[in-house]
Amino acid sequence: MNSYRIAVVILTAIILTTSSTVAFMSSSPATNYTNADSSTPPPSGFFPVVYISGTPYQMGYQYGLQAGKYMELSKDAVWGTVLSEYNNNVTFVMQELKIYNSYVKDNLTAINYSAIMQGMADGAQAAGYNVSYWDILLINYRVEFEFGLIPGLSDPANSANNQSSACTNLAVWGNATSNGELITGSNFDYMPGSSGSYQVLVIAYPENGNAFVSIGFAGTLFTNFGMNNKGVVIESNKAPNGRPQDVGYGISDFIMDPYALMVASNATEAKNIIVSLPKTNGINRLVVDTSGTAYAIESTASLLGIRTPVNGDYIITTNHFLNTTMMPAQVPWNPLAYYPASYYRYITAQKYIMMNYGNITPQTVMGIMSSTSYWNGSEWIPNSEWTGNTINRFAPWGGTLSSKVAIPAQGILYVCAGNPGYPLWGLLAPGQTGQYVKFVLWPSDPTPQTITENLQSEAYGELFQASKALYGIKQSDVPTYAQLSQQFANAESLYWESSHEMSLATLDYAQGNLNSALALYGNASTGFAEVQGIAEYLVSVSKNYVSPSSQLSAVNSSLSAAIGSTNSQLGSISSSLSSVSNLLSSMSSTLSTMSSTVSSIGDSLSSMSSTLSTVQSEAAQISSINSLVLATIVIAIIILVLEILVLIRRR
Known part of the structure; x- marks a missing residue:
C-alpha cells in the first residue's frame, strides 16, 4: 500500500511539473513528506x-545542521497550507517562487542571501532532513502565500x-x-x-x-x-x-x-x-x-x-x-x-x-x-x-x-x-x-562561548533565588513543596546537562570542529535559557503562594472578625431595644400625665360652664333691674315735664 501511494505521488508530481521545475522534483512537498522523519516533537519551552x-x-549550513528538524516541520506545514490554498497547483507556486528568487538575487548585492538559503538546505540534508532551497524560499515568503498576497491573484484588501x-x-x-x-x-x-x-x-x-x-x-x-x-x-x-x-x-x-x-x-x-x-x-x-x-x-x-x-x-x-x-x-x-x-x-x-x-x-x-x-x-x-x-x-x-x-x-x-x-x-x-x-x-569579547557562559551564570543566579523561595514553602506546606521541588530538580538536571555540553563545545572548538562546537554551544545556551525560565517561574509562583495554614489562619481571622462584628452588632441592637423600651415607658407615663391633664381641663371647662351660666343668670337679673330703673327715670321725667307745663299755663 505504501509503495502504491508513493508511486501515485511521484506520478502526480511528474504530471504537474514542467521541465522548468525538474530541479524541484527531488524535493517536492509530496516527495519530502513521504521521506520525512515521522516524529513530531512539540515546540520546546x-x-x-x-x-x-x-x-x-557557512552560516546557512550551520543553521541547517542545528535546526534541520524544525525546518522540516515548518516546510511540511507551509507547503500543506499553500497547496490547500492554491488548489494543489505546485506549478503555480514554483512559478511565483522563481520570480521572488530573481528579486533576491538581483537586489541583495552586499550579502549573498541566496547562498545563506542554499546552505540552510544543504545543512538540513546533511543532518538527515529532506529540505530544499525552494522549501527555504517558500518559508521566507510564507506571509505572501499564506495571506493571499500574490500580485494579480486576489483583492489584497480582503485578505x-x-x-x-x-x-x-x-x-x-x-x-x-x-x-x-x-x-x-x-x-x-x-x-x-x-x-x-x-x-x-x-x-x-x-x-x-x-x-x-x-x-x-x-x-x-x-x-x-x-x-x-x-x-x-x-x-x-x-x-x-x-x-x-x-x-x-x-x-x-x-x-x-x-x-x-x-x-x-x-x-x-x-x-x-x-x-x-x-x-x-x-x-x-x-x-x-x-x-x-x-x-x-x-x-x-x-x-x-x-x-x-x-x-x-x-x-x-x-x-x-x-x-x-x-x-x-x-x-x-x-x-x-x-x-x-x-x-x-x-x-x-x-x-x-x-x-x-x-x-x-x-x-x-x-x-x-x-x-x-x-x-x-x-x-x-x-x-x-x-x-x-x-x-x-x-x-x-x-x-x-x-x-x-x-x-x-x-x-x-x-x-x-x-x-x-x-x-x-x-x-x-x-x-x-x-x-x-x-x-x-x-x-x-562576543563569542558563542562567552554568551553561553553568561547564560550559565544567569541560570545559576535564578536557581539560587528559586531555592530561597521554595525554602519558605517547605516550612509550611510539604505537599506543594514536593510538587515544585520536582520542577526545580528538572532544572538542576538540565543545568548540568547544559554545563557538560558547554564543556564539549569548548573542546570541539579547540580542536577546530567549528560546526560541532557551534551546535553544542547552541544546545547549552538553550538549556541554560530554559533553566532561567523554570527558576523564574518557581519564584513567581512562590511570591503568589499562600500556604494552607496561612489560608486557615486567614479564614479563622475572618471568622473571628465576623463573629466579633456580629456580637458587637447584637450588643448595639440590645442597647437599642433597651432604649426603645425606656422610651416607650416614658411615653406611657407622659400619656398618663396628659390624660390626667385632659381630665382636669374637662373639669375646669365644666366649672367654667357652670360659672358662665350663673353669670348669665345674674346678667339677666341686672338687665331686668336696669329696665325697671330706666322706666322709673322715664316716668319721672314725664311727671317733671307735666309739672313744668302746668306752671307755664298758670302764668
Whole structure:
C-alpha cells in the first residue's frame, strides 16, 4: 500500500511539473513528506539557540545542521497550507517562487542571501532532513502565500489574514528613560497554525557584516525583531495593503530586515537600505539606534511614508498607518474604524510611556509588553486579555508568540517565549514558562562561548533565588513543596546537562570542529535559557503562594472578625431595644400625665360652664333691674315735664 501511494505521488508530481521545475522534483512537498522523519516533537519551552558564523553559505549550513528538524516541520506545514490554498497547483507556486528568487538575487548585492538559503538546505540534508532551497524560499515568503498576497491573484484588501498578525513595537530613549539609554520592546503576534511556534533564536557572526541576534521561523533569520552589534534595532509589523497595486514582487520582510542588520551601522543606513529595496505588501518598520535616531517606515509595494518622533523621545508602530501619504492603502483611514485592536494597542503603549516618562527602565518596558489591560482613550479597561485589544495578545486565531526587550548599548536582550506572564497560550508549547530570559550578547569579547557562559551564570543566579523561595514553602506546606521541588530538580538536571555540553563545545572548538562546537554551544545556551525560565517561574509562583495554614489562619481571622462584628452588632441592637423600651415607658407615663391633664381641663371647662351660666343668670337679673330703673327715670321725667307745663299755663 505504501509503495502504491508513493508511486501515485511521484506520478502526480511528474504530471504537474514542467521541465522548468525538474530541479524541484527531488524535493517536492509530496516527495519530502513521504521521506520525512515521522516524529513530531512539540515546540520546546524556549526557542532553540542557533549560533552561526562565517561566509553566507557557512552560516546557512550551520543553521541547517542545528535546526534541520524544525525546518522540516515548518516546510511540511507551509507547503500543506499553500497547496490547500492554491488548489494543489505546485506549478503555480514554483512559478511565483522563481520570480521572488530573481528579486533576491538581483537586489541583495552586499550579502549573498541566496547562498545563506542554499546552505540552510544543504545543512538540513546533511543532518538527515529532506529540505530544499525552494522549501527555504517558500518559508521566507510564507506571509505572501499564506495571506493571499500574490500580485494579480486576489483583492489584497480582503485578505482573510490581514488583521491576524498583530505585533506591537516601541522604542524609548533620552528624556523618556531613567538613564537616557535606548530600550526597545517588541511583541510578535501571529498564528501558531501547524508550524508558527517552531522558531529559533539566531545569533550570527557574518564574516563580512555586523553580528546580530534575531528570532525567526525555522528556515528564516527573522520574524519581527533583530538587533546588531552596532546598536541598530529593526522591528516590523504587518500593515494595510488596500489596493491591488499595494501588493507586488519584491523582497520579503523576513529577508530584507536581517539583510539590513548585517549591512547597516546606524539607523539612517538601515532606513536607506529598506527604502531602496522593492516591497511585497503592507509593512510598518521601526528602525532605531543608540543615538536616538528613529524612523517608522510605512510602506506597501507602491507607497512609502516615513515618520520620525514628534512628541518626545519615543516611537511606536502597530498595524495601521499614520503618515497621510499612506491613506490610499488604508480604507477607512481612521484606525479605530479600520482595525480597533491596532488603535487601542498604539494608544495604550503611548499612555504607558507618558505615565512613566523620564523614569522608564527595562522592567517598565517588560510591564508594557506584558500588559493585559488597555486604554480606550478615556479610561483604562483592566483585565482584558481575552478581548484581543491588549498589547499582550490572546485571540482565537493565535496570540503573542514572543516578546523581546532590548538594551542595545549594553548588548542585553530579554526574551519571553509565548505570552509573557502566562504560559498556557501563545506557542502552545508544553514547557513555556511566561518568563523573560536574559541574554548578554555583546560583551568585550562576543563569542558563542562567552554568551553561553553568561547564560550559565544567569541560570545559576535564578536557581539560587528559586531555592530561597521554595525554602519558605517547605516550612509550611510539604505537599506543594514536593510538587515544585520536582520542577526545580528538572532544572538542576538540565543545568548540568547544559554545563557538560558547554564543556564539549569548548573542546570541539579547540580542536577546530567549528560546526560541532557551534551546535553544542547552541544546545547549552538553550538549556541554560530554559533553566532561567523554570527558576523564574518557581519564584513567581512562590511570591503568589499562600500556604494552607496561612489560608486557615486567614479564614479563622475572618471568622473571628465576623463573629466579633456580629456580637458587637447584637450588643448595639440590645442597647437599642433597651432604649426603645425606656422610651416607650416614658411615653406611657407622659400619656398618663396628659390624660390626667385632659381630665382636669374637662373639669375646669365644666366649672367654667357652670360659672358662665350663673353669670348669665345674674346678667339677666341686672338687665331686668336696669329696665325697671330706666322706666322709673322715664316716668319721672314725664311727671317733671307735666309739672313744668302746668306752671307755664298758670302764668
